[in-house]
Amino acid sequence: MTRKLRLGGNIDHVATVRNARGGARPDPLRAARAAAEGGADGITAHLREDRRHITDADIHGLTELLNGMGLPLNLEMAATAEMRAIALRHRPHAVCIVPERREERTTEGGLEVAREENRLAHFIAPLAEAGCRVSIFIAADRRQIEAAHRIGAAVVELHTGAYCDAHAEGRFAERDTELDRLRDMSAFAHSLGLEVHAGHGLTYDTVAPVAAFPEVVELNIGHYLIGEAIFVGLDASIREMRRLMDNARQ
Ligand code: PXP
Numbered sequence: 001m002t003r004k005l006r007l008g009g010n011i012d013h014v015a016t017v018r019n020a021r022g023g024a025r026p027d028p029l030r031a032a033r034a035a036a037e038g039g040a041d042g043i044t045a046h047l048r049e050d051r052r053h054i055t056d057a058d059i060h061g062l063t064e065l066l067n068g069m070g071l072p073l074n075l076e077m078a079a080t081a082e083m084r085a086i087a088l089r090h091r092p093h094a095v096c097i098v099p100e101r102r103e104e105r106t107t108e109g110g111l112e113v114a115r116e117e118n119r120l121a122h123f124i125a126p127l128a129e130a131g132c133r134v135s136i137f138i139a140a141d142r143r144q145i146e147a148a149h150r151i152g153a154a155v156v157e158l159h160t161g162a163y164c165d166a167h168a169e170g171r172f173a174e175r176d177t178e179l180d181r182l183r184d185m186s187a188f189a190h191s192l193g194l195e196v197h198a199g200h201g202l203t204y205d206t207v208a209p210v211a212a213f214p215e216v217v218e219l220n221i222g223h224y225l226i227g228e229a230i231f232v233g234l235d236a237s238i239r240e241m242r243r244l245m246d247n248a249r250q
Helices: 012-021 028-038 056-069 081-090 114-129 142-150 161-168 172-191 207-211 223-232 234-249
Strands: 006-010 042-046 073-077 094-097 133-138 155-159 195-199 216-221
Touching (some): 006 195, 012 042, 012 223, 028 042, 056 073, 056 081, 073 081, 094 114, 094 155, 114 133, 155 216, 161 172, 172 195, 172 207, 223 234
Parallel strands (some): 006 042, 073 094, 094 133, 155 195
């Protein structure tokens, strides 16, 4: 399979740096333009309930900017009434439902869908009706994938954090086990008709094996790219990630 793998550039931490001082700089919209220049296929931003990085005004600005550029916005958000109202007002291309509170998480850190099927099914239905592609951020776990499928999600984003942590901490046997799990569960989700994305904690060192999974069509990457951008610029850090992803896909 040689389907192109999309890169969603997550710019949350540009806003983290801005908010450390208040004011307007560095500007997440400028980051979105630089990410697009470097080869990002879309922009991802997480509007957290506590607004610790991206703000409501950023989402408004990103929506206008990206609509003008013809690039998709992937809005990450918790499953709350407030966030849904914001999403319905802006109608981003995609909405990714993520856990924010501890009790919403599985042990691997993804959303606990299996325990909350009814609530989540009702929560996402209006978003899908409004034309947003609804993605659910979950652990690479069969139960969670089946539940995401049952509630009518179009997409699952598999949490790569445990794989990346194991690599960073030199626990290579565990890393390989996590990678096997991600591979198997990508294939399983795809077999149910779900579109498969992946992300969290990915770096130049860890991206290639995940990018090589044929069922994965999008990676969402932020923190590492923004960190690298301090040294080489955001367009360059995105370009290098894009190159590694494309190489892994051949
Ligand atoms: N995907 C989802 C659903 C996320 O919540 C995040 C973090 O905001 C990412 C991807 C990107 O993770 P990172 O910033 O570690 O690359």
